[in-house]
Structure formats: structure tokens, C-alpha cells
Amino acid sequence: MAVTPDPLAPQLDGGAAPRGGRGTGGIFTGVAVATCGAYAAVTMAPVVAHDVTGSAFLAGLPVAALLAGAGWGASRVTNLIGRYGHQTAFATTYLLGAVACATAVVAVVIANFALLIAAVAGIGMGHAANQLARYAAAELHPAERRAGIIGWMVWAQAIGAVLGPLSLSPAGRVSETIGLPSEAGGFGVGVVLFALAAVSHALGPRYRAASAQAAARVGDVTLATASPRALPTVQIAVTTMVVFLAVMLLVMTVTPVHVDSAGHGVGAVGAIMSAHTFGMFALAPVAGWLTGRLGSITVILAGLVTLLAAALAGALAPASSQTILAGALFLLGFGWCLGFVAASTLLTRDLAPALRVRLQGRVESLTWITGAVAATGSGLLLGQIGYGGLNLLAGALLVIPLGAILLRGGRTVGAAEHTASPA
Secondary structure (H helix, E strand, C coil): CCCCCCCCCCCCCCCCCCCCHHHHHHHHHHHHHHHHHHHHHHHHHHHHHHHHHCCHHHHCHHHHHHHHHHHHHHHHHHHHHHHHCHHHHHHHHHHHHHHHHHHHHHHHHHCCHHHHHHHHHHHHHHHHHHHHHHHHHHCCCCHHHHHHHHHHHHHHHHHHHHHHHHCHHHHHHHHHHCCCCHHHHHHHHHHHHHHHHHHHHHHCCCCCCCCHHHHHCHHHHHHHCCCHHHCHHHHHHHHHHHHHHHHHHHHHCCHHHHHHHCCCCHHHHHHHHHHHHHHHHHCHHHHHHHHHHHCHHHHHHHHHHHHHHHHHHHHHCCCCCHHHHHHHHHHHHHHHHHHHHHHHHHCCCCCCHHHHHHHHHHHHHHHHHHHHHHHHHHHHHHHHHHHHHHHHHHHHCCHHHHHHHHHCCHHHHHHHHHHCCCC
């Protein structure tokens, strides 16, 4: 049976052994640089929103706008990938992020809240490329290495998450030097770094993926004609990514408010949230290694247990205990990381490359838009049921991915991962 070449299927040069190193390094660098720009920009957005509106509630909307922009942008990026390939799509999306950051600078100067929200949504669209890059990098490598590669791509975001906010002080001084408000400095950093990421993809070496044979395998051809959403791997992955992010954002978004209301200072807020960020990103390579060794289902279950422990610790922790809260937030971040890496790995299996790209974009959209809803609703729920109740509600949501694993044959999926031939 003849197989029609997939335009998105990776290709090899002259039958040579596949090499993904240079391409992986370029993607990693782009993610680290662009994430740094995104975090530098959005860290200041709530401060600017509060200064402009005087409303604590409206100050939280930029985070929701960022997540919504990332969700909506994911499907747009995958459309670009389908037409022009990964590198052109990423370069275009990062350029959009730079333009959005420049628009945010204007919003700061003229103190326009609506323009600020629109600009932050645009930054979220640029950030969508950072989220999808883990799949592009995974496609450069054989199936047995993809979990580890995804872990390292998530870790690349840790670099930006740390360095982006640290750039705000010098960026603010530079901004004042050229006659702009200091609050515009973070957005200026975003302009520069998003633009650098765009240039690195536009002018960088063409990378070719190592899984050229994947599109020609019988399994891929068969599954390409089926509905991807009916596959157990897809259903488990989607449920895990959506619920795990919602659980994390319900608690994470309002934790600074809870800590501040308990009378702790800014230093305590920073330390507790740093523990959370460390759990989210710094151990992502460990999550990738565990997924490669134990399989996605086992690691998803481990993440579920970790998130449940975090929810219980957060619910029972006295507001005066910074140590317990920091531990709970670390577990919250690490539990999400385990599920995120493992579920992402499931989405690199079983489907032909073109279907994988489209499906990955749709899953990203659903995940981050759900996250935007969770982030927005967390503040309202905090006032209704308190921080302890919010943690318990988040923990209760974990029954959804557990049910998906039990009902959709998680044991069978896990066994298939270990017996599948390399792509």
C-alpha cells in the first residue's frame, strides 16, 4: 500500500542517521529567551493594571488575558505550522509577541487599561510558541527519547521564569533614562527578547526531525483515518493536562493574597512562590526521565497523588506557617509538572505527524483557556469558601483524570508504551 508523504513528516538527508541536536538546541534557546521576555513583561502587568484602575480585581485580569491569549494562539500557531513548518511559524509568533510588548509600552505611557489587556493577550499568543516548542523538539528524536526531551524543554522555561523578573530593576532604570515610566521597562525587555527569538528561528539552521519513518508506519496510517479524540491516549492526556492546570491555578493564583492577608511580608510571598516555581520547572528533566523509565500513566498517577497531597497540606496549613505553605506550593508545582510532561509525551504517540500537530494545538488551546477561567474564578472562590475550601475543591477535581485512567484503559495504554516500537 502506497503511503502519501506527509508534508509535516520529518525528513532525513540522503538516508543518513537522524540527528536532532542542532535543532533541539535552537528550539531550547528560543524558548528560554522568549520565556524570559514573556515573564519580564507580564510580571509588571498586574502592577500597571492596579495603578491605572485602582482595582485589585482588575489587577488580576492580565494573568487571565495572558492565558487566554496563549490558548487562542496555540491553534493559530498550529495552522501556521501546517502551512509553513515549525521554524517559520515560531518566528512569526515570536515577532507577534514583540509587537504586543511594544503595544504594552504604549499602554503604560498613556495609562490605557483596555490597550494593556489587549497587549497582554498578544503576549500570550507569542508565548504559545514556547508551549508548543516541546512537541517540535520531541519530533526531532526517536520515540524512546521524547519524554526526556519534553522535560528539558519545560526546564528551558524555568530559565525565563527566573531571569525575566530579575531583569525588571535594570530595565526600569533604562526605561527612565530614555524618558519612559519605569513600569514600561519589563515590556521593553519583552520587545527585545521576543524579537531575538524570532530572528534565531528565522535565520537559524534548518532542523530536520529524526522520526521520518513514523508517517510510513502501518499504525500511523491506520490511526490517521480514525478520530484522534476517541483514542484512550488522547483522552487521558487531555483530561490530565486540563484538570492538572486548573487545580494548580485555582490555588496558585490566590496564594500571594492569602499569605499577605496573614500578615507576612513581600519576602514571604516571594519565597513561597519561588518554591512553587521551582517545583513547576526546575525538576522537569526528572519528570521526563521518570516518564521514559516508568511510562506516562505511572507518572500521571504519581502527579495526581502529589497534587492531592499539596491540596490537603494547603487546606490544613495554618496561615502562620510559611514552611508548610512553601512545601504545599512546591508539591503543587511538581505534581503539575509530572502530569504535564507525561501527558505531553502521550500526545507524541500513535498518530501521523500532521494529525499530531493539529491535535497538540487544540489540546493547548483547551488547556490554557481553561486555565484562564480557573485563574479568574480563584479570586471569587477565595472570598466565598476561603483558602482551605479552595484547596479542597481543587483536590476534589482530581477524581476526573483518575476516572479517565480507570475507564479508558490506563493499564493497557501503559503496557503499549513499553512495547511500542521506536518511531
